[in-house]
Amino acid sequence: MLQITNLHASVADKPILKGLNLTINAGEIHAIMGPNGAGKSTLGYTLGGRPGYEVTDGSANFDGQDLLALDPHERAAAGLFLGFQYPVEIPGVSNLQFLREALNSQRKFHDLPPLSGAEFIKLAREKAALLKMDMEMLKRPVNVGFSGGEKKRAEMVQMGILNPKLAILDETDSGLDIDALRICGEGINSIMRKPDKAVLLITHYQRLLDYVKPDFVHVLAAGRIIRTGGPELALELEEGGYEGVAA
Amino acid sequence: MTALPTRKAEDWRYADLAALEKLWPLPDAEAVTVAAGDNFARAIINKGGVLRLSLTLEAGARGAVHVLNTADTYARIEIEVTLKEGADFTLGGVQLASGEQTAEIVTTVRHIEPNATSRQMIRSVAGGTSTASVLGKVYVAKGADGTDGSQSVRAMLLDRTAQANARPELEIYADDVKCAHGCAIGELDANGLFYLAARGIEPARAKALMLQAFIAAAFDGAGEEDNLTAAAQAALEALL
Numbered sequence: 353m354l355q356i357t358n359l360h361a362s363v364a365d366k367p368i369l370k371g372l373n374l375t376i377n378a379g380e381i382h383a384i385m386g387p388n389g390a391g392k393s394t395l396g397y398t399l400g401g402r403p404g405y406e407v408t409d410g411s412a413n414f415d416g417q418d419l420l421a422l423d424p425h426e427r428a429a430a431g432l433f434l435g436f437q438y439p440v441e442i443p444g445v446s447n448l449q450f451l452r453e454a455l456n457s458q459r460k461f462h463d464l465p466p467l468s469g470a471e472f473i474k475l476a477r478e479k480a481a482l483l484k485m486d487m488e489m490l491k492r493p494v495n496v497g498f499s500g501g502e503k504k505r506a507e508m509v510q511m512g513i514l515n516p517k518l519a520i521l522d523e524t525d526s527g528l529d530i531d532a533l534r535i536c537g538e539g540i541n542s543i544m545r546k547p548d549k550a551v552l553l554i555t556h557y558q559r560l561l562d563y564v565k566p567d568f569v570h571v572l573a574a575g576r577i578i579r580t581g582g583p584e585l586a587l588e589l590e591e592g593g594y595e596g597v598a599a
Numbered sequence: 600m601t602a603l604p605t606r607k608a609e610d611w612r613y614a615d616l617a618a619l620e621k622l623w624p625l626p627d628a629e630a631v632t633v634a635a636g637d638n639f640a641r642a643i644i645n646k647g648g649v650l651r652l653s654l655t656l657e658a659g660a661r662g663a664v665h666v667l668n669t670a671d672t673y674a675r676i677e678i679e680v681t682l683k684e685g686a687d688f689t690l691g692g693v694q695l696a697s698g699e700q701t702a703e704i705v706t707t708v709r710h711i712e713p714n715a716t717s718r719q720m721i722r723s724v725a726g727g728t729s730t731a732s733v734l735g736k737v738y739v740a741k742g743a744d745g746t747d748g749s750q751s752v753r754a755m756l757l758d759r760t761a762q763a764n765a766r767p768e769l770e771i772y773a774d775d776v777k778c779a780h781g782c783a784i785g786e787l788d789a790n791g792l793f794y795l796a797a798r799g800i801e802p803a804r805a806k807a808l809m810l811q812a813f814i815a816a817a818f819d820g821a822g823e824e825d826n827l828t829a830a831a832q833a834a835l836e837a838l839l
Contacts, residue, residue: 400797403789428799440794444812453808454798461799493812494794510798 353378353518353550354419359410360575361391361398368394370575371410376518376550383553383561383586386572387594392554393437395572396522400434401427415517428454429461431517433510435524439503442494447506448476450494451513458514479512483539500527508539519544520552525560537563558590571597613732613764615701618673619649628653628679633660635683642823644830646670651677656686658712665821666704668694669834674702682708682715691817692721693831696729696761697838703732710738710773714745719752722814726757726838732764737771737778744775752782755813757806757839803839810835 354376361369368391376382386392398405399412401424412419417430428434442450455475456466467475480487483505495503504524511519521540525533541564544551553564561569561583569585570577571594579585579597589597603623604611611619628651633639635657643650647670656662660683668674674696680688694702702725708717723731737748754763765782787809795805811832818827 400793402793402797423802424793424796425799425801425805428797434797436794436797440788440790442791442794442809442812444815445808450795450798450800450808453804454795454800457801457804458799514798 353415354552355411355413356399357411357413359395359398359412360408361394362406362408363394363404367408368575369398372572372576374570374577376552378517378550379547380567381545381551381553381564382568382570383555383566384570384572384577385555385586385589385594390572391575392572393522396434396520396554399427399432399520400424425457426461428514428516429458433514433516433519435507435511435519435521437523437526439495439498439507441496441498443496445494446492447490447494447509448473451476451490451510454510455513475513476509479509479543482512482542483508484535485509501529501532504528504536505532505539508536508543512539512543515543517548518550518552520554522554523556524553525555525557533559534563536560540564558586561586610705610734613701613703613730613734614675615673615730618701622649622673625649625651627651628677631655633657633662635659637661639663640822641665642821642827643667643676644669644827645674645676647672647674649673649675649677651679653679654688655681656683656688656715658684659686661687663689663691663821665691665818665823665827666693667827667831667834668692668702668704669696670700670702672700674700675705676703677705679707680709680717682710682712682717684712684714686712686715688715688717689820690717690719690721691819691821692719692733693814693817693827694721694723694731695831695834695838696724696731697726697757698729699727700729701732702729703734705734707736707738708748709740710743710746710748711740713743715743716746717748719750720817721750721752722817723752723754723763724757724810724814724835724838725754725761725763728758728760728762730762730764732766733782734764734766734768735780736768737780739769739771739773739776739778741772743773746773746775747777749778750780750782752780753813754782754784755810756784756786806839807832807835810839
């Protein structure tokens with residue numbers, strides 16, 4: 353589904369990713385762990401196409417397409433979902449309006465007719481229930497006044513509604529209490545653990561991986577993947593720290 | 600005024616004088632007097648040229664004016680309001696300019712008797728090499744104690760080549776007065792635009808959504824809120 357080959361990327365002319373290779377197949381869940389400053393968030397933003405994240409070498413193929421040639425909204429329409437570590441507040445635009453616009457833009461991209469208001473509300477209600485989020489909250493402006501945990505749950509509701517092929521979730525577990533962590537974890541499983549979907553979890557900690565069991569764990573350090581293993585690698589990291597693994 | 604103004608005249612400083620010359624001489628302002636205790640509401644959609652309204656609110660009268668200011672070349676709305684005792688005035692304005700257009704809203708609000716209130720909220724959007732200006736004057740006469748006047752002026756620049764001017768002016772001769780004014784000129788939040796794009800919304804549509812949210816407050820509570828909002832949305836889409 354996603355093949356990243358020799359990816360180099362810079363932010364403000366500073367090289368961050370330095371030859372990253374990663375292949376994710378349909379049906380797989382991958383976790384990328386690594387110390388602060390390793391380039392984890394840069395990987396997410398670069399794949400999402402955020403302005404200012406410049407690819408200087410390498411390629412990323414997503415479902416047969418050159419991902420890096422697409423604009424951010426085209427990447428989303430192609431089936432990529434980028435979960436934000438810090439979801440952005442958009443005053444004055446309600447979650448429901450935002451999501452309906454987003455879904456219908458993506459449908460338009462695939463020559464599908466827009467969902468009617470009633471169809472959309474039904475879908476939103478179903479996904480909100482999955483994440484135990486009150487529909488009233490979705491009537492409020494995007495992320496405005498939401499707590500850290502509510503923002504992350506709202507992101508998972510977005511993911512449920514947009515139904516991507518590949519989700520790259522950047523520290524979805526940060527800022528979550530134990531209950532919210534479990535709810536988000538279960539949300540990820542129920543939305544994304546399917547044979548035709550894949551997930552890349554970017555995280556610092558083992559705790560999210562207790563709920564969303566990865567097939568592969570990668571350690572990212574200094575812009576490259578320096579080690580790959582199974583779920584046991586995350587436990588090893590939790591005990592020995594990154595220094596032990598990098599050595 | 601008989602002679603064409605020059606740039607030295609404060610009120611015409613940001614005007615498109617070449618366009619103005621073609622419109623000169625301007626017709627007199629439409630004068631409206633609202634009787635004591637009565638209500639007056641007006642929604643104005645200016646699609647070009649100079650529009651002038653002079654409103655006198657007698658004691659306890661309430662006036663609400665909502666304007667949408669757009670033009671191919673030059674659009675100017677002048678509103679002059681005189682408030683008597685306990686009168687109340689609300690102005691909600693939106694102006695949208697692109698290309699080489701010039702849009703401006705010029706207000707003079709005179710509190711000449713005590714305890715009158717006025718609120719002005721204007722939101723401008725300027726792209727291309729356009730200019731959007733707001734000149735707002737609040738005058739409080741001697742003895743007009745208990746006056747409460749506010750001005751909120753914000754502008755969003757879509758391009759670095761666009762220009763927004765905000766000039767609030769207070770002239771106060773009474774002692775017990777509350778006059779607040781705030782202005783801010785900025786650009787659309789790049790993080791917000793990327794967030795919308797990352798969910799699949801096309802860039803022009805993402806801008807339109809954020810701009811709609813930016814201007815929405817100016818038409819809050821307007822009698823013709825839906826009409827004004829729809830007209831503003833159509834103008835916004837055309838502008839992007």
